[in-house]
Amino acid sequence: MPIGKIFKEKNRLSKFNIYISTIKLMIKKQLKIIISFLILTVVTLSCEKDSISEPSNSELNSVNIEGSKINDASKGKEGKISICHYAGKDYNWSVININENAVPGHEKHGDVVLVDADSDGYVEAVNECVPGGDCNDSDATVNPGATEVAYDGIDNDCDPATLDDDLDQDGFVKAIDCNDNDATVNPGATEVEYDGIDNDCDPATLDQGNDLDKDGFVKAADCDDSDANINPGATEVVDGIDNNCDGLIDIGAFHEGGVVFHIFVDGEPGYVVEEIHGLVSAIEDLPKSKWGCYGALIDGTRSEIGTGQGNTAAIVRNSCHMAEGITDAAEACDNYNEGMYDDWFLPSKEELNEMWLNHEAINTTATENGGSNFNKIYWSSTTRSDYSAYIQFLDLGYKGTSTNNQTQHVRAVRAF
Numbered sequence: 001m002p003i004g005k006i007f008k009e010k011n012r013l014s015k016f017n018i019y020i021s022t023i024k025l026m027i028k029k030q031l032k033i034i035i036s037f038l039i040l041t042v043v044t045l046s047c048e049k050d051s052i053s054e055p056s057n058s059e060l061n062s063v064n065i066e067g068s069k070i071n072d073a074s075k076g077k078e079g080k081i082s083i084c085h086y087a088g089k090d091y092n093w094s095v096i097n098i099n100e101n102a103v104p105g106h107e108k109h110g111d112v113v114l115v116d117a118d119s120d121g122y123v124e125a126v127n128e129c130v131p132g133g134d135c136n137d138s139d140a141t142v143n144p145g146a147t148e149v150a151y152d153g154i155d156n157d158c159d160p161a162t163l164d165d166d167l168d169q170d171g172f173v174k175a176i177d178c179n180d181n182d183a184t185v186n187p188g189a190t191e192v193e194y195d196g197i198d199n200d201c202d203p204a205t206l207d208q209g210n211d212l213d214k215d216g217f218v219k220a221a222d223c224d225d226s227d228a229n230i231n232p233g234a235t236e237v238v239d240g241i242d243n244n245c246d247g248l249i250d251i252g253a254f255h256e257g258g259v260v261f262h263i264f265v266d267g268e269p270g271y272v273v274e275e276i277h278g279l280v281s282a283i284e285d286l287p288k289s290k291w292g293c294y295g296a297l298i299d300g301t302r303s304e305i306g307t308g309q310g311n312t313a314a315i316v317r318n319s320c321h322m323a324e325g326i327t328d329a330a331e332a333c334d335n336y337n338e339g340m341y342d343d344w345f346l347p348s349k350e351e352l353n354e355m356w357l358n359h360e361a362i363n364t365t366a367t368e369n370g371g372s373n374f375n376k377i378y379w380s381s382t383t384r385s386d387y388s389a390y391i392q393f394l395d396l397g398y399k400g401t402s403t404n405n406q407t408q409h410v411r412a413v414r415a416f
Helices: 003-045 057-062 100-108 308-317 320-324 329-335 349-357 359-368
Strands: 080-087 092-099 258-263 278-281 286-290 377-383 388-393 399-403 407-410 413-415
Touching: 080 100, 092 100, 258 349, 258 359, 258 413, 278 349, 286 329, 308 329, 308 377, 329 377, 329 407, 349 359, 349 377, 349 388, 377 407
Parallel strands: none
Antiparallel strands: 080 092, 258 278, 278 413, 286 407, 377 388, 388 399
């Protein structure tokens, strides 16, 4: 082979080798780049410190939270751990699933492991992705979304500020507070009588319904709950006290020398507001008498209840009975003295009728106290004319008149 050709062939081979070497060098450089990229990708995914951009406090406060749901109690996907992860690039928080061995690296940079052991939708750790603050992750009924159940001893809503006991905050728990919704009712309160409330939570402290005088009648029915002798079951005694709480002194009661047959009411002479006054009948008759003053004019006698005393005084003032030399009915009553009382008088027409209306009660009490029953015709102190006065049959009730010179029965009365 000519020397020239040999030289040309060597030169061609030398260029080829240089070309191959250049290609090898380029391939090696590309491999280094690819390897570096793969390493960088792995580091980024594993959140190595140099490849995670951690947010500042201001960034944390302004991030856009993307709520996600954890897939089970502790793992998002099979073999994975759910975490609340901050992506520095997008300034977003989101739930991602990582291998368990990557957890420490994530936690170093503020990511939060999400565990919902009771599957109630709340995790224990407070985070930016899903509801946190579950104070008992082993009980699905206890979480920040639950309603507090009073008096069960459990912080159901995971908020210590929500009261579970002593709801009225009076310092007394339900176990000893009889009304835990009212701070004025507790064992340290003072009992208020008759307000219908057990203020001091002590049934032994008497209040309305508890009968302060212990006579068997509560305040609502007892007109004097401080005196056990006064109640609706007591016997009425005419002593100026409403013993049986009926608002009256009982008709037929023995009082101040006689038997009560009338209680004054508003509009009648003798009535006094908030006081009890009335009329009593003597328990026995006076001797039968003439009315007297036959043919004489007696001015001013009246018929109404409360006027008999004035009628009697008017008759006694007239001297006509003296001229006849007799003791007439009015004078006999005026002179009567029984039970240490000397203010007796002859009843008016209507007072005599009131005696008839209550004659049975009067007869009963009179005989029980040593007196007698009524007879037939009795004088009133009310004149009909100069020659007659009104009478009434106290055994049958008939009314009429009689001439003044006739003799009839006399029963004195007095006011109390």
